[in-house]
Amino acid sequence: MHPPSFLRLCGAVSLVGAVLFVTTPTGRAMVDDALSFAYEAADPYVKEGFTIREDAWGGDLEEGGQKGIRHQLFKGNEYWFWAATDVEGAELEIHIYDASGQLAEAEFWKKGKFAAARISPSATGSYFLLVKVVKSPADRTGWAMVYGFR
Amino acid sequence: MKKTTVLLLALTSPLVCTNASPAPEIDVSGFPAEMVEDVVVPVPSEIFGVLDKLGTPDWKGLLREGELQASEDRARTALLLGTVIADGFIAVQAQDRERVKETGRTVLRLAGAIGVRQSVLSRSNSIIDSADKQDWPKVRRELDGALHDVRNAMIELQDEQLAHLVSLGGWLRGTEALTLVVSQNYTRDGAELLHQPALVKYFETRIEGMSPKLRDNPLVARIHSLLAEIRPLVQMDSGLDIPSESVGRIRDITGELVGSITSKGA
Numbered sequence: 001m002h003p004p005s006f007l008r009l010c011g012a013v014s015l016v017g018a019v020l021f022v023t024t025p026t027g028r029a030m031v032d033d034a035l036s037f038a039y040e041a042a043d044p045y046v047k048e049g050f051t052i053r054e055d056a057w058g059g060d061l062e063e064g065g066q067k068g069i070r071h072q073l074f075k076g077n078e079y080w081f082w083a084a085t086d087v088e089g090a091e092l093e094i095h096i097y098d099a100s101g102q103l104a105e106a107e108f109w110k111k112g113k114f115a116a117a118r119i120s121p122s123a124t125g126s127y128f129l130l131v132k133v134v135k136s137p138a139d140r141t142g143w144a145m146v147y148g149f150r
Numbered sequence: 151m152k153k154t155t156v157l158l159l160a161l162t163s164p165l166v167c168t169n170a171s172p173a174p175e176i177d178v179s180g181f182p183a184e185m186v187e188d189v190v191v192p193v194p195s196e197i198f199g200v201l202d203k204l205g206t207p208d209w210k211g212l213l214r215e216g217e218l219q220a221s222e223d224r225a226r227t228a229l230l231l232g233t234v235i236a237d238g239f240i241a242v243q244a245q246d247r248e249r250v251k252e253t254g255r256t257v258l259r260l261a262g263a264i265g266v267r268q269s270v271l272s273r274s275n276s277i278i279d280s281a282d283k284q285d286w287p288k289v290r291r292e293l294d295g296a297l298h299d300v301r302n303a304m305i306e307l308q309d310e311q312l313a314h315l316v317s318l319g320g321w322l323r324g325t326e327a328l329t330l331v332v333s334q335n336y337t338r339d340g341a342e343l344l345h346q347p348a349l350v351k352y353f354e355t356r357i358e359g360m361s362p363k364l365r366d367n368p369l370v371a372r373i374h375s376l377l378a379e380i381r382p383l384v385q386m387d388s389g390l391d392i393p394s395e396s397v398g399r400i401r402d403i404t405g406e407l408v409g410s411i412t413s414k415g416a
Contacts, residue, residue: 051291053193054298057186068183071190072349075342076200093172101178108172125386126348130176130183149196 031058035144037084041114042146045080050148058144066132069145073121082116083131083145090136091115092143097128188355189348191317193294194239194324197343201243204340207331209244213237218256218412220263225367228312229411231260231300232319238277238293240327242286250281250289257296261303264312269303270296311364314356318373319411321353326408329401333394341392344400350381369410376403 035056042052057069073079083094092115096105104127108117121127133141201207218234220227238253254277261270273296280288297320304313325344332340357365357374364370380403383396 051195051199051287051294054295055193057190059186066183067186068181069186069190070188070348072192072346074192074196074200075339076203077196095172097176097178099178101176103172103174124342124345126189128176128178128181132183149199 031060031142031144033086034058034084034142035146037086037113038082038144038146041082041084041116042080042148045148049150050078050080051150052146052148056144056146058142060140060142061131061133062140063133063136065141066130067143069129069131071127071129071147073119073124073127075121075124077149078118078120079147079149080116080118081129081145081147082114083143084115085113085133085136085141085143087113087136087138087141090138090141091134092141093130093132093134094145095130095132097130098123099126099128101128189352191321191349191352193297194236194320195290195294197324197328198239198243198290200343201328201331204331204337205335207334209240210246212240212327212330213244213246213249214412216412218260220260223367223369224264224312225315225364225370226411227260227263228304228315229319229322229369229373231257231264232297232316232321233323233408233411234260235293235297235316236320236323236327239290239324242289242293245284245286247281247284251278253293254278254281257300261300264304264309265307266300266303269299273299311356311360314353314360315370318353318356321349322373322404322411323408326401326404329397329404332397333401336394336397338391341394341397342386344384344392344397345386347381347385350377350384353377354381372410373407376407379403 035058038056046052059067061067081094081096083092085092090113091110093108093110094115094117095103095108096117096119098104105117105119109115119127129145131143131145133143214237218230221230234253234256238250238257241249241253254274257270257277258267258274261267273292276292277289277296280292297316300316301313304310304316328343354374354377357370360370380400383400384392386392
């Protein structure tokens with residue numbers, strides 16, 4: 001059975017060390033590990049006043065593959081989006097575009113299995129998040145994304 | 151602690167940023183990636199957090215009176231649960247300890263009526279405890295978490311459609327509160343918070359995808375009908391504002407719907 005191409009994940013926000021959904025399907029377990037890393041990336045920002053939402057998004061992609069997430073954002077908030085993979089040697093990117101397709105993030109970074117982007121929206125409305133597996137030694141690369149706001 | 155410190159340094163230091171120049175523009179009409187879902191529905195904290203920054207409206211004046219009872223109509227009870235969670239946020243804004251505690255108890259009672267009591271038991275207790283300590287940020291987190299847990303419990307029970315109604319109820323009450331706040335003192339920035347056409351469309355689509363029995367529920371059908379009226383009002387063409395007249399109309403519509411959801415005779 002092929003793993004699901006994407007999953008919307010829901011889990012406890014235990015942040016660092018979170019181990020979520022110990023389940024048997026390979027795809028789900030792969031994404032669960034990626035989710036733990038995504039929460040790990042988010043954890044330091046809690047101290048900076050960010051509230052981490054207890055929902056997560058994820059799935060698996062081939063090298064060069066990308067996934068979009070449409071998101072309602074509010075002017076006046078500041079958001080960080082953190083993505084991670086569990087595949088050693090894989091690299092992700094995450095970017096934020098506004099409703100007209102213009103790159104809208106204030107900054108982004110990637111480091112090893114982690115990537116993140118920040119935005120302080122100039123307008124309230126729909127934005128598009130783009131998660132991309134830039135490179136990977138695996139056929140399918142599990143990824144997960146969480147976000148926080150303040 | 152050591153691990154956290156290392157991560158903090160490693161993940162936030164500008165020295166580790168590697169910028170591979172993302173595309174400065176994409177064609178959103180032919181979005182260059184498969185979408186995970188239609189649109190991410192924000193948690194109430196995201197909206198109330200912005201409202202915090204807009205001033206100090208009369209939150210106490212927005213609190214509802216009267217006890218809310220579960221209905222034999224599960225769709226109505228699911229919608230009601232969503233509105234009660236949104237009420238909890240209003241009570242937090244008003245820093246009304248007793249009303250927040252009442253919210254915690256009502257959430258538990260309504261969750262029990264639709265079979266997911268256990269999923270919110272600890273949240274409910276935490277809401278009450280945190281209200282006693284007047285730890286308002288924690289109450290907000292627990293209210294967000296209660297919404298999350300109820301939805302997930304319903305999905306596990308194959309009741310995903312009812313889970314959408316919980317979210318919809320919360321959105322309707324939250325939007326009603328937002329319009330009431332903006333109406334108290336209209337500002338362009340306040341009105342802009344209503345710019346949510348994709349969310350309105352999302353809820354319309356969710357109702358259209360429900361079982362005929364649920365879709366034809368008179369309350370659900372009425373909500374669907376009025377969402378179609380709200381959607382053009384929350385559109386905002388480039389450079390234009392959402393006018394106070396539109397804010398007032400959305401206030402009236404959402405007020406009517408919340409009234410129908412919470413009506414004892416419904």
